[in-house]
Amino acid sequence: MGDPSSMKSHTTSVSKSTIIDLTHSLISGGVPACPGHPSYAAHCISHISKGECSNVHSLTLGSHTGTHLDAPFHFFDDGTTVDQLDLSLLTAAPAVVVDLRHKKLRERITWDDIGEHEARMGPGVAVLFCTGWSRDWGKPNYRHHPFLDPDAARRIMGTGVKVIGVDTMSPDEVTDEGDSGCVHRIVLGSGGIIVENLNGLENILEKLNGAITVSMLPLRLEKCDGSPIRAVAWSAGGTI
Numbered sequence: 319m320g321d322p323s324s325m326k327s328h329t330t331s332v333s334k335s336t337i338i339d340l341t342h343s344l345i346s347g348g349v350p351a352c353p354g355h356p357s358y359a360a361h362c363i364s365h366i367s368k369g370e371c372s373n374v375h376s377l378t379l380g381s382h383t384g385t386h387l388d389a390p391f392h393f394f395d396d397g398t399t400v401d402q403l404d405l406s407l408l409t410a411a412p413a414v415v416v417d418l419r420h421k422k423l424r425e426r427i428t429w430d431d432i433g434e435h436e437a438r439m440g441p442g443v444a445v446l447f448c449t450g451w452s453r454d455w456g457k458p459n460y461r462h463h464p465f466l467d468p469d470a471a472r473r474i475m476g477t478g479v480k481v482i483g484v485d486t487m488s489p490d491e492v493t494d495e496g497d498s499g500c501v502h503r504i505v506l507g508s509g510g511i512i513v514e515n516l517n518g519l520e521n522i523l524e525k526l527n528g529a530i531t532v533s534m535l536p537l538r539l540e541k542c543d544g545s546p547i548r549a550v551a552w553s554a555g556g557t558i
């Protein structure tokens with residue numbers, strides 16, 4: 319036990335107003351899903367309004383519903399599953415947010431767009447790509463997003479980064495034939511984690527100052543390849 323007054327100086331708190339929610343709302347019947355993935359649905363199966371003692375919902379969802387993460391097992395049978403992920407990578411993790419809002423439809427994101435942030439990348443850091451595409455969530459345009467060049471992905475992982483996040487449906491190029499999967503294989507193949515369908519990353523750039531911290535925690539789904547998450551960001555230097 320230490321002196322309580324000295325312990326207090328190590329206590330951190332975050333004001334509610336400083337929390338930026340980076341998650342899309344899950345609306346029953348209204349969540350875009352990849353072909354072959356289940357549609358999200360929530361049905362109330364117990365109603366206080368009908369005289370029952372509580373409200374309870376039944377949920378139907380997939381491991382890649384809404385804002386979610388991909389574990390290595392998504393692409394590799396011997397890869398880490400969601401329940402085995404290192405939560406320190408996803409809890410109050412320092413984040414680098416790369417502003418890519420100038421990128422156009424299906425434009426490639428190269429190392430030239432990212433390299434200036436290299437000095438801040440390293441083990442334990444989450445790198446988030448802000449294309450502004452989350453505004454088109456649910457619209458036909460959403461699938462025509464900018465995508466990460468595989469060589470850039472390799473260089474990012476080479477810095478020791480294990481978590482990348484995008485405000486699009488995939489870090490990879492998505493065509494009519496589907497997702498190329500190249501960046502998925504590079505990131506998940508090196509034991510990394512991919513966060514997809516983040517919402518409103520531009521709010522971090524516009525509303526937060528200084529060092530940025532994020533939490534993006536999955537459900538503890540045993541032997542599963544991915545999980546919906548609640549993603550939030552706050553300024554590490556603001557109100558601590």
Ligand SMILES: [Zn+2]
Nearest residue numbers: 382388514544
């Ligand atoms: Zn996914």
